Structures are given as structure tokens and as C-alpha cells.
Amino acid sequence: MSGRSSLVARLFWTIVAGGAAALWFGQPALIATGAVLALILLHRIDRPRRFRRLVRRLAQRHARTLALRRRQECFVDAYGNLISDGWLRERAYFAERTILPHLAERGHAEDAERRWEEILSLVERVAASVRLPDETETPEDGVAYERYCAERLRAAGWDAHATQASGDQGADVVAEFGGIRLVVQCKRYGKPVGNAAVQEVAAAARYWSGDMAAVVSNAGFTPAARKLSAATGVLLLHHDDLAALRPVRASVRGRRETASS
Template identity: 45%
Template sequence: MQRLALLFLLLLTPAIGLAAHPASHPARYRQQESRAHAATTIALEEIAALLLLTGTAPLAARGARRALVRRTRRRRYRQALDVATSELTAQRRTLQIRKLQLVAVDAYGTADPARWHRERAYFCRTRLLPRLAAAGLADQWPLIGREIQRRLELAASAPFVADVAQSGPASDPRVFDPLMQPGDYERHCAMLLRMSGWDTRVTGASGDQGTDVLARRGSRTLVVQCKLYRRPVGNGAVQEVAAARLHQRADLAAVVSNAPFTAAARQLARSTGVHLLHHEQLRDFAPA
């Protein structure tokens, strides 16, 4: 700043000198005017250089740095969205099944999403956050979390793509409908099993000691009990299909439903080796 003040004084000095000499000596006046112009030009160049060093250059550098930071942030945000969305797409079918299983509908027709919300948080914690961390993008979760939650809910709520157009009556065994008849639901489950390579037989209205669908693939036999419910399936169905497995001398047993299963049913299924499935899982059911 002191140097700038001195340069401004240099700018003023030639003008003061010119004012001290009257116009009665024109030759001397022109000579001093030329020297004053040269001194003024040098002083202005010095001021411009000082301003560039002390102000303009750092401001330009800071502006460039800010622009680079903004571009980097946008790029990392988009990368994090892509990583999380890729995992959502890969898990879309499982998310759809879990939501169908976990959103319970009570006797009044009111849906309770509490268990599904816990499942959604678990999915984000165990699938999305590790994927982001592996990509070095874990710090982006607070920024993309709300958008990813919205995309997750859309993916889980999307309807399954039906194998045929749903143009027939509600009770069509080719297409699931919560209002379909129980017998058509059994035929629908048998159709889904055939997609995964099982030979199936629906036992009929009377059933066969707890077996609604009898399926074979290779040397293995599977007994299935089908439950088209609006409430969680209890452990009674697990007991019945476990008994049916003994009666049929089958290798495998499963309870299939559109509804979730109670805690007691899940506990009994673990101890008896019974599979608890949503009907959409039958499309690729291939137990080890």
C-alpha cells in the first residue's frame, strides 16, 4: 500500500511541475510535458503490476479453485447416485417381495408399513452404504440419502411384470390378483414352479394331507401349501406342511403366501426345515 501511495505522488509531481512554468516558454513547456507523460506512463504500469500481484491474480485463482470444487462435488454426487441406483436395480425384485411380505394389512384394511420401513433402513445400511464406501463415496450419503430413499420406495412399489396381459377376470390363475380364488392361487403357484423347472400337480380342493401342490424335479420331491391371506400366516400352516412332507416322503416342504409370516411361524420353520416363500420366489426356487 505504501508503494501505491508513492506511485500516486509520482503521478501528481509532473502535473505540479507543469503548473509552475507559464506558457511564455513554449519549448520548455513541451519538453517538460513529454517528460511528464513518460513518468505518468511508467507510474501507471507500476500500479497495474501491483494491483495484479496484490488483488486480481489471487481473486482469479480463488475463482478457479471454487469452480473446480463445484465440478468435483457435482461429479461425486452423480457417481454416488449411479452406484446406489445400480444396487437398487439389481435388488428390485427382492425389494418388491419384501415389501409385499412386510406391509401387513389388518382386519380393517389399514396397512402398517413399520416392518417395511425397518427393512428399508436395513437394506440401506447393509447394501448401499458398503457399496458407496467401496467406491470411496461414503461421504455422499447425507447428500443423496433422501433421493435414494425415494427411488428405493418406487422400485419396491412397482408392480411385477405379468407374463400375460391382465385383461381377463380377477380370478385368473395365470396372473396373481389378491381377489383370486384360493384354487386359482394354487394353480398360479404351480405355474410359477414350472417356470423354474419343476413338474407340478395341484392336488385339488380336498388337498392331500396338507399338500396343495406336489412338485418334482429330478429325484427331489417338494410339497407346497398355498395360503392366499390378508393377514400374516401362522405356524399352523408350517405344522401341516411338515406333516405332509412325512406323509408324502418328500425331500422338501414349503409354505407359499402373498402375506408375511408370524414370528412363531418363522421360528418353527427354522427348526423343521420348512421354506417360507412369497409366491414370486417360486420363479427361481432351487434350494441347495
């Protein structure tokens, strides 16, 4: 039943019930019926505001992650154009997988279909409202960026060190925490990182007997990189994610069995 049909049905049966009650109780029943009808109409009128509030609340639960993804997935190309395709996909994915199921549970499924663009706009506002650390503080030089990532991991409790440039087999940082070894490749890019980095760090994790592997970047990741990440267990992180990174055993698929012994 559509929202409008449901409203009409509620009004109709309220009037019917109220009319029947008025035959027995007179004016008090009519007054009560009028009050109920007013409440039903007010609830309906207030529905758009409740819809927006619910979407904002759901988005705010993930505000920092959304803000990070927004910054990662937007970049300026060689011609000076702002490219935000990756963020638009990420925003729609979040709305579809996180927002819509909750709206359906609250009886807003039809509203969500009609107000899809409004949902995206609300998510955009929440993501844009979060103040993130200044990206200009991040080292521009690749080697310095590797050391920067190692420092962020040490601050989070990892015993981390940058590897030597030669013989690292694709690992820029190796870190340990509670017996779990993490192998990291660091990419200070001006555009999304491709799946080659995922392949390289997955191979490096096997070489270093790593339990976890990650590509860390200031930029976002291509759809191909994200797909390969899901298949290999390689984490795709922004360097700000390192502060909350905790050890998880055997997240890299296809690594050496000796790593779990």
C-alpha cells in the same frame, strides 16, 4: 478423516505443491494448479449425484425382488388402513445389508449415515417403479389358488399336482424335478402368513419325504415366520417366485434321512 477435512487437506497440499512448482515454472504451473483445484471442487460438488446414482444402481439389481416384497408386505387391515410395517422393515434390512457395505467400499460411509432417509426413499422409488403381474388375476378361492400354484410350478418344469383335501398332512402341492421332491403349502391371504404355516409344511415335508418345503402366498410373512423359516430351511415365496424356482437337495432340516438316499 471426515469428508470435509479430506477436501481441505487435498486443497491445501495442491496449493502448496502448486506454489512450489510456480517458483520454478511460473505461470504455467499456476494455471495447472488452478485447473487441479477446480477439478477437486467439481468432484466434491458432484458427490451427491454420484451417491444417488450408486444407490439407485445397487437397488435396481434387486428391483423385482424388492417390488415383490413391497407388495407382499403391505396389506389393508379390517379397518381399511394400509399396513406397511413389514415392508418398512424389509426396506431397511435391504439398505443396511446390501446398500451400506457397497457405499462404505466406495468411500461414502459418512454420506450414508447422514443421508439414511434418502437411501430409503431411493429404494422405495426403485421398488415402486417395477410393474408386476396384476394380482387380481390370482384366484381368490383357496383350492383354486392351490391349483394355480401347481400350474405355475408345471410351467417352470416341475411335475406338480395338488393333493387331496383330506389326508394331505399339511401339503397342498407336491412337485418333483430331477429327483427332488418339493412340498408346498399355499396361503391366499389378505395379511401376512404366520409361523404356523411354516411348522405345518415342515411336518408335511417329513411325511411326504420331501427334499424341499415352501409356503407360497400372495401376502407377506410375519417376522416370526421368517425366523422359523431360517431355522427350518422352509422357503417363503410369493407365487411369482415359482417361475424361477429350481430344485435344491436337502434344504429342509429335520426331514427323513430316506429322502437323501
